[in-house]
Amino acid sequence: MSGWVRIIGLGPGPEKWLSPEARDVLAQASDVFGYTPYAQTARAYTKAALHPSDNGDEIARAKEALAFAQRGARAAVVSGGDAGVFGMASAVFEAMEQGDAAWRALDVEVIPGMSAMLAAAALAGAPLGHDFCVISLSDRLKPWSIIERRLRAACAGDFAIALYNPASHTRTEQVKNAIALLERECGAERIIVLASNVGRAQERMVIATLATLDSSLIDMRTLLLVGSSRTRLIAREGKAPLVYTPRFYAEDS
Amino acid sequence: MSGWVRIIGLGPGPEKWLSPEARDVLAQASDVFGYTPYAQTARAYTKAALHPSDNGDEIARAKEALAFAQRGARAAVVSGGDAGVFGMASAVFEAMEQGDAAWRALDVEVIPGMSAMLAAAALAGAPLGHDFCVISLSDRLKPWSIIERRLRAACAGDFAIALYNPASHTRTEQVKNAIALLERECGAERIIVLASNVGRAQERMVIATLATLDSSLIDMRTLLLVGSSRTRLIAREGKAPLVYTPRFYAEDS
Numbered sequence: 001m002s003g004w005v006r007i008i009g010l011g012p013g014p015e016k017w018l019s020p021e022a023r024d025v026l027a028q029a030s031d032v033f034g035y036t037p038y039a040q041t042a043r044a045y046t047k048a049a050l051h052p053s054d055n056g057d058e059i060a061r062a063k064e065a066l067a068f069a070q071r072g073a074r075a076a077v078v079s080g081g082d083a084g085v086f087g088m089a090s091a092v093f094e095a096m097e098q099g100d101a102a103w104r105a106l107d108v109e110v111i112p113g114m115s116a117m118l119a120a121a122a123l124a125g126a127p128l129g130h131d132f133c134v135i136s137l138s139d140r141l142k143p144w145s146i147i148e149r150r151l152r153a154a155c156a157g158d159f160a161i162a163l164y165n166p167a168s169h170t171r172t173e174q175v176k177n178a179i180a181l182l183e184r185e186c187g188a189e190r191i192i193v194l195a196s197n198v199g200r201a202q203e204r205m206v207i208a209t210l211a212t213l214d215s216s217l218i219d220m221r222t223l224l225l226v227g228s229s230r231t232r233l234i235a236r237e238g239k240a241p242l243v244y245t246p247r248f249y250a251e252d253s
Numbered sequence: 254m255s256g257w258v259r260i261i262g263l264g265p266g267p268e269k270w271l272s273p274e275a276r277d278v279l280a281q282a283s284d285v286f287g288y289t290p291y292a293q294t295a296r297a298y299t300k301a302a303l304h305p306s307d308n309g310d311e312i313a314r315a316k317e318a319l320a321f322a323q324r325g326a327r328a329a330v331v332s333g334g335d336a337g338v339f340g341m342a343s344a345v346f347e348a349m350e351q352g353d354a355a356w357r358a359l360d361v362e363v364i365p366g367m368s369a370m371l372a373a374a375a376l377a378g379a380p381l382g383h384d385f386c387v388i389s390l391s392d393r394l395k396p397w398s399i400i401e402r403r404l405r406a407a408c409a410g411d412f413a414i415a416l417y418n419p420a421s422h423t424r425t426e427q428v429k430n431a432i433a434l435l436e437r438e439c440g441a442e443r444i445i446v447l448a449s450n451v452g453r454a455q456e457r458m459v460i461a462t463l464a465t466l467d468s469s470l471i472d473m474r475t476l477l478l479v480g481s482s483r484t485r486l487i488a489r490e491g492k493a494p495l496v497y498t499p500r501f502y503a504e505d506s
Binding site for chain 1: 262270272277337339340343346350364365366368375380381382383385386388394402403406409410487488489497498499501
C-alpha cells in the first residue's frame, strides 16, 4: 500500500493564490477531506472523492483521513489559507497522537499555503510590515483568559496584530471584549483594518480606529489587522489610504 | 501613461510556491527591481529589464521603481517570501512618503506571497498551529531594546515565535543574545526548529531545545521557530519527529 496524507493550504480562496504544489497534490489525491466550503473549492482541481464535513468536526475529519490513508488512500485534508495557521495541520497531528499507533508510520506532509492575513495585509498596504502577532479570538478550544493574556502581551510588545476568527453566528461578544481590551491597552486611536472575503467578489475593506470601528461589520469571513503604535496611513486621492508599518523604529519616539 | 508599481512576494524560492498571480504580474512587468538573488529568481518568469541591487539599498531601490513607474514603466519590486513581512512593501511606502508628492497618485499594489515561515513550519509539522509572534532579529533599523521587549512579551503571552533574520555575516551575537533571553524567560527545554534554505536543494532542518541548539548552524538563510509551552514532538521511526502546537489550551495545565 502506498497511502499518504497531505494537509493542504488552499490559500485565501481564488485560484490566483493557490500554489502550484497544492494544485499538483490535489490532482494526485484519491480522497479529499475538509470543511464543506474548502472541499468545494478543492473540487475544481481534483477528480478525488470528496468527503465534506461540518466546522467543528476537525478531529473526526482528521481520523477519517488517517484511516483512509492506512488503507492505501491518497488523502488530501484541505484548509483555507495555510493549514498550519489555525487550520487542519494541528488537528491531524492531535488525531495521530490519539489514534492507532500505526498512523505515526504513515507518509504525512503539510503543503503550505498563503495565509489569509497576508492577502488581507496586501490589500491594505503593509500593516504587518514590522514585528507582529497572530491571535485567534475563538474560545472554542482555549479559555478566554489566555486570549486576554496574549492581547495584553501583544500591546506590551507594541506588535501589530492579526486577529483570526473574530466572530461567528454564536460568538459575537468576544470581539467586542477584545477591542475594548486593546483600546484600554493601546489607546483608542490605534489603526484597525477590517478585511472580509479578500480576493472574492464580496471583498470588503474598512480602515478605522479602535474607537470608530463598527463591530457589526465583523463576521466569520473577517480578518482584523491592528496596527502597532507606528502604523501609518498614506492618504490617496480617490482611493483607500495605504496602511503600513514602517521598517524603522526610532529609539526615542 | 499607464505605469504602475507591483510589490511582489516570490514565496520562499521554488516555483511550486510562486502564486499564479505573482507569475502573471511578472510576465506583464517592463522592469524588475530587487535584491540581486530575488531579481535573479524573477528572471525565469519575465522578459522585463532587471535592476538588481544590494541588500541594504531598499529605499533607493523603492525610489527608483517609483520614478520608473512615474515615467510609464510597469515596475515590479520583488521580495522573497511575502513582500509585506520584512520585505519591500513597507520600504516602497516609506519612499512614497519621502519622495515626489505625485508618487501617491501612482497605481501601486501589493501582490501577496507565501511567507518563508509558513514553508518552514510545514516542513517541521505545525509549530505555528496556535497563536504566534513574528519578530525580526535584525537591529539594522530598530534598536535592540525593542527586540528584547518583544521577545519578553512573546514569552509573557506564551506565544510560539517565528524569528526572521537571525544572523548575517556581520550580525552573529544578536541571535545568541536572543536565545539566552528566551532561555531565561521560557525555560531551556523549549523546542526550537532551525530551518535553512527551505524548498531548495540545500534544505536543512534541525529540531532542538533552546539549551541544545548549535547556534553556529544559523546564517542569513535560516529561520527559527520557537515553540510555546504546549508545543510537542511526535516521534516517528526513520523520520524526523513532527513538531506541532495543539489547538487546545487547557486552563489548568
